[in-house]
Amino acid sequence: MKKIGITTTIPSEVVYAAGMVPVDLNNIFITHNNPQLLVEEAELAGYPRNLCSWIKGIYTTVLNNKDIDTVIAVTQGDCSNTHALMETLDLAGIKVIPFAYPFDRDYDLLKLQIEKLMTALGTDWEQVNETKKTLDAVRKRLWQMDQLTWQDNKISGFDNHLFQVCSSDFNGNPEQFAKEMDDYLAKLPQQPEIKTELRIGYIGVPPIMDDLYDYLEERGARVVYNEVQRQFAMPFDTDDLVEQYRLYSYPYGIFYRLEDIIEQIKLRQLDGVISYAQSFCYRQIEDLIIRQKIDVPILTLEGDKPNKLDARTKMRLDSFLEMLR
Amino acid sequence: MYAGIDLGSRNVKVAILDDQGQLKLHKFDTVSFYREHGHMEDGQLLVDLSALGLGDIGWQQIVSTGYGRQTINLKGAKNIAEIKAHVTGAVYLTGKEDFTMLDLGGQDSKVALVRKGRMVDFETNDRCAASTGRYLENMAAVLDIDLAELSKHYQHPVELSSTCAIFGETELIGKVVEGYSVAELAAGVNYTIFKRVKPMLLKLASPTIVFTGGVAQNQALRQIVTQELNKEVLVPDNPQYNGAIGCAVTAKKLALQ
Numbered sequence: 371m372k373k374i375g376i377t378t379t380i381p382s383e384v385v386y387a388a389g390m391v392p393v394d395l396n397n398i399f400i401t402h403n404n405p406q407l408l409v410e411e412a413e414l415a416g417y418p419r420n421l422c423s424w425i426k427g428i429y430t431t432v433l434n435n436k437d438i439d440t441v442i443a444v445t446q447g448d449c450s451n452t453h454a455l456m457e458t459l460d461l462a463g464i465k466v467i468p469f470a471y472p473f474d475r476d477y478d479l480l481k482l483q484i485e486k487l488m489t490a491l492g493t494d495w496e497q498v499n500e501t502k503k504t505l506d507a508v509r510k511r512l513w514q515m516d517q518l519t520w521q522d523n524k525i526s527g528f529d530n531h532l533f534q535v536c537s538s539d540f541n542g543n544p545e546q547f548a549k550e551m552d553d554y555l556a557k558l559p560q561q562p563e564i565k566t567e568l569r570i571g572y573i574g575v576p577p578i579m580d581d582l583y584d585y586l587e588e589r590g591a592r593v594v595y596n597e598v599q600r601q602f603a604m605p606f607d608t609d610d611l612v613e614q615y616r617l618y619s620y621p622y623g624i625f626y627r628l629e630d631i632i633e634q635i636k637l638r639q640l641d642g643v644i645s646y647a648q649s650f651c652y653r654q655i656e657d658l659i660i661r662q663k664i665d666v667p668i669l670t671l672e673g674d675k676p677n678k679l680d681a682r683t684k685m686r687l688d689s690f691l692e693m694l695r
Numbered sequence: 696m697y698a699g700i701d702l703g704s705r706n707v708k709v710a711i712l713d714d715q716g717q718l719k720l721h722k723f724d725t726v727s728f729y730r731e732h733g734h735m736e737d738g739q740l741l742v743d744l745s746a747l748g749l750g751d752i753g754w755q756q757i758v759s760t761g762y763g764r765q766t767i768n769l770k771g772a773k774n775i776a777e778i779k780a781h782v783t784g785a786v787y788l789t790g791k792e793d794f795t796m797l798d799l800g801g802q803d804s805k806v807a808l809v810r811k812g813r814m815v816d817f818e819t820n821d822r823c824a825a826s827t828g829r830y831l832e833n834m835a836a837v838l839d840i841d842l843a844e845l846s847k848h849y850q851h852p853v854e855l856s857s858t859c860a861i862f863g864e865t866e867l868i869g870k871v872v873e874g875y876s877v878a879e880l881a882a883g884v885n886y887t888i889f890k891r892v893k894p895m896l897l898k899l900a901s902p903t904i905v906f907t908g909g910v911a912q913n914q915a916l917r918q919i920v921t922q923e924l925n926k927e928v929l930v931p932d933n934p935q936y937n938g939a940i941g942c943a944v945t946a947k948k949l950a951l952q
């Protein structure tokens with residue numbers, strides 16, 4: 371089956387309905403055995419040093435994966451760097467299909483975008499709605515996992531992150547992904563409850579370093595809310611595909627995202643929130659709004675290179691946790 | 696006896712507190728400290744404190760902090776987070792419970808908001824040394840003066856950008872060429888530090904600022920912070936030992952629990 375690269379969550383129902391497989395480029399980049407090398411390769415190609423590592427990693431990832439010759443790029447509602455990324459990929463002979471989440475969450479505009487994608491890939495509403503049912507069944511497990519994380523304290527912050535973050539493309543195989551979750555869930559009843567003193571929320575794009583969750587857990591604090599990852603899993607009960615992607619908060623403004631964040635902080639009884647932003651990302655500006663609107667303690671964390679927490683970030687995390695105690 | 700140890704990037708500072716509240720302070724060069732007193736055990740560097748030459752002291756409790764604490768284990772010591780150590784030190788040394796702490800060390804800067812003796816928020820500098828002791832040393836070297844001289848000047852500062860410690864040198868040399876006096880140049884250097892930390896101080900503002908860390912010995916900077924922000928600025932004695940003192944105070948508290 372033909373693979374299609376995606377730069378972030380898009381209506382994957384459309385891709386699957388068209389008989390193709392979406393591949394989240396972020397996930398291949400970050401699970402590469404040496405992601406920093408991919409970033410450096412992009413820099414050698416001429417990408418600026420002071421640019422977000424995610425963009426650079428995606429660039430090299432596409433070029434290195436010869437079976438990906440088409441990319442669906444979210445040109446509005448995600449990253450404006452995506453524009454230039456697409457231009458450089460275009461130069462390398464990659465076919466680019468743009469997708470735009472309307473800034474004001476306008477229903478009709480969003481519908482139009484989804485229909486354009488359907489035409490580009492060659493599918494129709496009937497097939498898409500059928501696919502939605504299949505994918506929703508997989509998503510239901512993700513919602514259950516999330517609940518088992520924050521209500522039953524059975525799932526670690528990292529596992530919660532990992533499964534939900536994979537829902538952008540369902541690892542290219544929804545059926546198998548569902549099975550992996552079933553296996554995981556089947557083993558849970560025997561697992562002891564995870565007891566930590568502090569309950570932490572994580573907001574912002576997924577972290578570029580993968581040891582954050584374990585580091586926190588070792589120090590008695592557990593992430594029980596992964597904002598964007600949870601949004602990837604579309605935790606809304608609706609049969610209307612357009613409405614689903616309108617409720618999905620990530621591509622829209624910070625005020626809409628904050629509605630969800632504030633509700634979850636209360637519901638999940640969080641002691642503090644880590645607000646993550648990537649180095650050189652425009653989203654860092656939004657931090658000033660977040661700080662004014664949230665009334666639990668916030669630690670703003672900045673990630674730059676892939677993989678491991680640096681000494682300074684560890685120092686900041688330690689100080690934050692001690693402050694919460 | 697209670698010991699507090701701050702494993703800094705440049706110096707290791709040790710504060711020893713006794714039951715009468717007397718403080719004794721010692722300083723070691725970081726690299727020779729590890730070389731002479733440390734050894735590897737199970738992939739971790741262990742430091743033997745009894746060999747430090749501080750006399751034969753019956754330690755009741757040892758608390759340490761600092762960058763090194765991720766990879767370095769001090770035998771028998773309990774580690775605490777750096778900002779926490781500094782806040783504890785600042786509360787102890789000033790007797791204040793509500794203030795903004797500004798700590799400028801050899802390589803990093805921290806600002807913490809303290810209410811009722813507890814830290815409620817904090818900020819640290821980004822990956823840059825432009826507001827730290829190291830920066831001041833470099834700039835003093837460019838001007839061919841010592842730190843004591845550098846720290847006298849705050850009037851008529853030349854305009855310097857405050858973005859980078861390294862490019863700052865080139866910019867400073869440019870100003871030397873333009874013919875500014877050493878006093879004006881030194882004042883300009885001191886002002887760049889203020890410009891760097893100003894956003895953090897405004898974000899976490901209080902009527903009182905407790906200024907600690909090695910850079911707090913810079914008189915001109917104290918003056919600049921006071922007049923620019925119109926706030927009370929307190930600098931405890933030996934401000935560069937603040938983190939070690941915070942650890943020693945914590946050690947005493949733990950021992951008495």
Ligand code: SF4
Pocket residue numbers: 422423424425448449450451452575648650651652653
């Ligand atoms: S982290 Fe920010 S800069 Fe990087 S890709 Fe995402 S939106 Fe763009």
